[in-house]
Amino acid sequence: MKRILCAILALAILLTVSSCKLYTPKQYAQGEADAKLIVHFIDVGQGDSILLESDDEFVLIDAGERGSGDTVSSYINERGADELKYVIATHPHTDHMGGLRTVLGDIAAENFITAETDCATNTWIKLLKTVEEKKINYIDAEPGDTYTFGSASFTILAPNSDKYDGYNNYSVVTKVTCGDISFMLTGDAEKESEYEMVSSGADLHADVLKCGHHGSSTSTTAKFLKAVAPSYAVISCGKDNDYGHPHKETMQKLNTLGTTILRTDQMGTIVAYTDGKGLSFSATNNNLPSEVSNTENKSSSALAAEYIGNKNSRVFHLPDCSGVKNMNEKNKVTFDSREEAVEAGYHPCSSCNP
Numbered sequence: 001m002k003r004i005l006c007a008i009l010a011l012a013i014l015l016t017v018s019s020c021k022l023y024t025p026k027q028y029a030q031g032e033a034d035a036k037l038i039v040h041f042i043d044v045g046q047g048d049s050i051l052l053e054s055d056d057e058f059v060l061i062d063a064g065e066r067g068s069g070d071t072v073s074s075y076i077n078e079r080g081a082d083e084l085k086y087v088i089a090t091h092p093h094t095d096h097m098g099g100l101r102t103v104l105g106d107i108a109a110e111n112f113i114t115a116e117t118d119c120a121t122n123t124w125i126k127l128l129k130t131v132e133e134k135k136i137n138y139i140d141a142e143p144g145d146t147y148t149f150g151s152a153s154f155t156i157l158a159p160n161s162d163k164y165d166g167y168n169n170y171s172v173v174t175k176v177t178c179g180d181i182s183f184m185l186t187g188d189a190e191k192e193s194e195y196e197m198v199s200s201g202a203d204l205h206a207d208v209l210k211c212g213h214h215g216s217s218t219s220t221t222a223k224f225l226k227a228v229a230p231s232y233a234v235i236s237c238g239k240d241n242d243y244g245h246p247h248k249e250t251m252q253k254l255n256t257l258g259t260t261i262l263r264t265d266q267m268g269t270i271v272a273y274t275d276g277k278g279l280s281f282s283a284t285n286n287n288l289p290s291e292v293s294n295t296e297n298k299s300s301s302a303l304a305a306e307y308i309g310n311k312n313s314r315v316f317h318l319p320d321c322s323g324v325k326n327m328n329e330k331n332k333v334t335f336d337s338r339e340e341a342v343e344a345g346y347h348p349c350s351s352c353n354p
C-alpha cells in the first residue's frame with residue numbers, strides 16, 4: 001500500500017512539475033559576440049517593429065507608425081544592414097506598416113511579404129506602390145511556407161482564412177527558428193486566428209512569444225498560450241497608451257504560466273540573442289526583470305539544464321542532487337548531455353549517479 005501511495009505521489013509531483021514548470025532555455029552568456037540570431041524588438045511607442053538578424057542577413061517585420069520610419073531606418077543602418085532580405089508587413093494598420101515606406105525608401109529590400117486584404121487606405125496603397133516601383137518581389141503569405149536567412153529561418157503560420165472581420169486577424173504570423181530556440185511573432189492576430197493556428201496542427205511551441213495586439217485581451221488566448229508555452233513574452237506597446245495595453249487579463253495569464261514578461265513601454269528596445277541553444281536579453285533602459293538580467297547567476301537556469309558540473313571538483317550531477325543545492329554559483333557549469341560532461345573531463349557524482 002505504501003509503495004502504491006509513493007508511486008501515486010511521485011506521479012502527482014511529476015505531473016505538477018511538468019504542467020507548471022516551463023522549460024527555460026539555458027542562459028546564453030556571450031550576448032552579441034557569437035549569436036547566430038539576434039531579434040530586436042525596436043521601441044516604436046504604440047506599435048510593432050521587429051528586426052531579425054542572422055549572419056549579416058536581415059528581416060524586418062513592421063516599422064511602427066509613419067513617424068517611426070526614420071527611427072527604424074537608422075536602427076537598421078546602425079546594425080550595418082545595407083539590404084533587407086525580407087520585409088513583412090503583418091497587416092494594414094498604421095501602427096505596423098506606417099513606417100515601412102520610409103524604410104523602403106532608405107534601404108534596399110529583396111522580398112515583401114503580406115497577406116491579401118481589401119484595404120485601400122492611402123498609406124497602404126502608397127506602400128504597395130513603393131514595393132512595385134522598387135521592383136521588390138511581392139510574396140503572398142502562405143501558412144506552411146518557410147524562408148531562410150543566415151543560419152535561421154521563419155515559417156508562416158497565419159492567416160489561415162481569406163476573410164475576417166477587421167484587419168488584425170489577417171496578421172502574418174511567423175515562427176522564427178535558430179537551432180533549438182524559437183520566437184513566435186504574431187502581429188495583431190486575435191482569438192480567431194489563434195484558434196485556427198491551434199487547430200492547424202502546426203508546432204506552435206516557442207521560447208519567446210511576441211504577444212498579439214500589444215497585449216490586448218483580444219489576443220493571447222489560454223488555448224494559444226498553452227500551445228506556445230513560452231518562457232518569455234514580449235509586449236510591444238507605448239507608455240500610457242490610449243488602449244490600456246497590455247490588458248490585465250493578458251498579464252494574468254502570462255503570470256499564471258510563469259512566463260517572464262518584457263515590455264517595450266518599460267524597457268525600451270529589447271534585444272534577444274541566441275546561439276541556437278540558449279537565450280539572453282538586453283534592453284536600452286537596462287531595467288530587465290531579475291530573472292532575465294541575472295539568469296547567469298541564478299540557480300533556476302541551472303535547474304533547467306540536464307546536468308550540472310562543479311568546476312572545482314570536476315564532478316557532474318543531476319539538477320536535483322543535493323550536491324547542486326550546496327554548490328557555489330560561481331563553480332556551476334551546465335551540460336546538455338551526459339556525453340558533453342564526460343567529454344569535458346567531468347566524473348559522475350556517486351550519490352545521484354547521473
Ligand SMILES: [Zn+2]
Nearest residue numbers: 093167168188
Ligand atoms: Zn492592428
Ligand SMILES: [Zn+2]
Nearest residue numbers: 093095188213
Ligand atoms: Zn497594432
